[in-house]
Amino acid sequence: MMGQLHWFWLAMTAAVLVWYSVITVYVAIRGAFDIKEMLGNLGRLREEQEESGSSADYAEND
Amino acid sequence: MTNFGILDGSIVGVYILATMFAGLAVRKYIGRVDHFLLAGREMNIYLGVASLAATEFGIVTCMYTAQNGYDFGFGGATPGILNAIMMLLVGLTGFCVARLRNTGVTTIPELFDKQFGPKIRWLSGVVIVLGGLLNMGVFLRVGGEFLVTVCGFNERYLEIAMTVLLLAVASYTILGGMLSVLITDYLQFIVMSGGMLAVTVLILYKVGWTNITDAVATKHGAGGFNPFIHQKLGYSFVIYYALHQLAVVLTWQTTIQRLLAAKNTRTGLKIYTRTSFFFVCRFMIPGIWGMAALVVIGPELVAPDSLQAMPRMLSLIVPGGLMGILIAAMLAADMSTDSAYMLTWGSVIYNDILAPFRKKNISEKRGILWNRMIIGCIGLFLLVYGLWYPLKGNLWNYLAITGTIYLASMSVLLIACCYWKRANSWGAAGAIFAGAIIPSTYLVLEQVDATAPFAANIGPYWSGIATYIVAWMAMIGGSLLKPKTVTVLEEAEAS
Numbered sequence: 247m248m249g250q251l252h253w254f255w256l257a258m259t260a261a262v263l264v265w266y267s268v269i270t271v272y273v274a275i276r277g278a279f280d281i282k283e284m285l286g287n288l289g290r291l292r293e294e295q296e297e298s299g300s301s302a303d304y305a306e307n308d
Numbered sequence: 309m310t311n312f313g314i315l316d317g318s319i320v321g322v323y324i325l326a327t328m329f330a331g332l333a334v335r336k337y338i339g340r341v342d343h344f345l346l347a348g349r350e351m352n353i354y355l356g357v358a359s360l361a362a363t364e365f366g367i368v369t370c371m372y373t374a375q376n377g378y379d380f381g382f383g384g385a386t387p388g389i390l391n392a393i394m395m396l397l398v399g400l401t402g403f404c405v406a407r408l409r410n411t412g413v414t415t416i417p418e419l420f421d422k423q424f425g426p427k428i429r430w431l432s433g434v435v436i437v438l439g440g441l442l443n444m445g446v447f448l449r450v451g452g453e454f455l456v457t458v459c460g461f462n463e464r465y466l467e468i469a470m471t472v473l474l475l476a477v478a479s480y481t482i483l484g485g486m487l488s489v490l491i492t493d494y495l496q497f498i499v500m501s502g503g504m505l506a507v508t509v510l511i512l513y514k515v516g517w518t519n520i521t522d523a524v525a526t527k528h529g530a531g532g533f534n535p536f537i538h539q540k541l542g543y544s545f546v547i548y549y550a551l552h553q554l555a556v557v558l559t560w561q562t563t564i565q566r567l568l569a570a571k572n573t574r575t576g577l578k579i580y581t582r583t584s585f586f587f588v589c590r591f592m593i594p595g596i597w598g599m600a601a602l603v604v605i606g607p608e609l610v611a612p613d614s615l616q617a618m619p620r621m622l623s624l625i626v627p628g629g630l631m632g633i634l635i636a637a638m639l640a641a642d643m644s645t646d647s648a649y650m651l652t653w654g655s656v657i658y659n660d661i662l663a664p665f666r667k668k669n670i671s672e673k674r675g676i677l678w679n680r681m682i683i684g685c686i687g688l689f690l691l692v693y694g695l696w697y698p699l700k701g702n703l704w705n706y707l708a709i710t711g712t713i714y715l716a717s718m719s720v721l722l723i724a725c726c727y728w729k730r731a732n733s734w735g736a737a738g739a740i741f742a743g744a745i746i747p748s749t750y751l752v753l754e755q756v757d758a759t760a761p762f763a764a765n766i767g768p769y770w771s772g773i774a775t776y777i778v779a780w781m782a783m784i785g786g787s788l789l790k791p792k793t794v795t796v797l798e799e800a801e802a803s
Contacts, residue, residue: 259596262507266501266589269501288348
């Protein structure tokens with residue numbers, strides 16, 4: 247029984263190291279695109295609000 | 309003598325400057341309170357995964373999960389496995405959280421307002437903030453102790469180093485809100501993950517897997533590999549953490565804030581499913597570090613001193629260069645946690661606790677100013693309470709008990725709010741009272757010398773399980789006692 251649990255924890259450790267390595271690289275790449283998209287959307291919203299004359303709230307933060 | 313050279317200092321310096329620059333650069337996009345608290349609900353899946361993972365892993369997490377590994381062996385990682393299972397199930401089914409996200413609220417208490425009324429909203433806000441801030445109160449000191457021990461710095465620099473770190477984090481959180489938190493979380497996730505993986509590989513290479521399992525078997529016997537038969541764990545430990553982790557996934561405000569900041573409900577649920585396995589890593593990686601300390605330091609240390617086993621081990625085996633990467637990784641972990649926690653408790657204070665005292669038509673500019681001032685006050689609280697609180701006993705138990713103060717009642721309220729139409733304010737008030745009183749009493753009993761043996765006899769796990777049971781009984785009893793009325797949620801559904 248204890249031997250089986252040794253194997254379970256060894257498999258779990260290997261799974262953790264492999265999954266975490268892969269997800270770090272994947273999230274680093276895809277996350278960068280997410281940031282670009284998010285800032286693009288917020289930037290467009292900002293321009294629209296500035297055009298419609300409600301820019302006071304943004305001006306404070308520039 | 310320190311273990312921290314010029315190369316290490318340069319790595320840490322570059323990391324901190326890059327984070328500060330990124331965090332401050334996005335403040336210009338903040339124009340509304342919604343942008344400040346939820347990044348305009350524009351967050352997509354992978355940014356959400358990075359942010360959730362970075363937020364839920366700080367130095368304090370690393371310390372208590374390593375302490376679990378040292379004190380309990382592999383069984384100490386059980387809460388992480390349970391957390392991952394609960395998050396995966398909730399992400400796949402949308403249990404509670406899909407309804408929460410669909411309503412478009414900013415915080416959980418705002419949802420309670422619709423079912424239980426404004427008084428319960430306010431009370432829930434107070435319980436969440438109290439539980440959350442007590443929990444967060446130990447972050448700075450524990451983080452500082454880690455850095456001082458690993459780097460071999462003089463202890464008198466602890467307060468100064470952590471004050472500077474907090475000021476840096478507070479500055480970008482105050483100016484950029486959730487947007488800065490997300491951008492810095494992304495960078496911090498990459499640095500933190502790279503550093504943790506590199507150090508884990510080094511530990512496995514230098515200490516060896518067989519030596520680790522032998523040390524666990526020698527100290528804990530078969531219980532070191534199986535929590536059900538461990539002398540200090542057992543069934544109560546597993547049952548308690550199953551309840552606790554479900555409540556965390558459903559109601560922990562930092563986790564929920566990422567769900568609410570997601571572009572839509574589907575994105576929020578995908579963030580849950582794709583981050584779920586990270587919670588196994590969150591316990592396993594520092595757990596392995598803690599178990600490696602059994603080999604390098606020896607098995608003599610007991611709680612609270614066992615908290616220092618892992619940093620002491622790291623100070624002995626991590627070489628120059630990698631030390632800088634490790635410290636940058638741990639600072640990344642801590643900064644992302646601190647910023648997200650300050651923002652999230654601030655959002656509840658602004659949105660729910662101050663709601664009755666705020667003007668209805670407050671301008672966006674003033675709303676953002678209020679949020680910034682609240683975060684500044686939380687930072688001050690952390691400096692005073694966080695650096696001076698003397699911690700006794702097992703750190704993870706302290707965090708779990710203070711967290712239970714709100715997790716038990718808030719999870720009961722959320723489930724009842726989403727799935728039981730008969731649930732009402734009497735039941736909600738009863739659940740909040742019951743959920744707070746048992747863990748608070750246990751914490752006091754544990755601290756007083758005369759009652760400490762009694763508290764130890766009950767143990768934190770049975771006390772925690774009792775909290776969930778009594779909170780549910782109070783919710784059901786209170787709701788059935790109050791005459792039935794139509795709630796805002798029912799009116800909305802009917803129309």
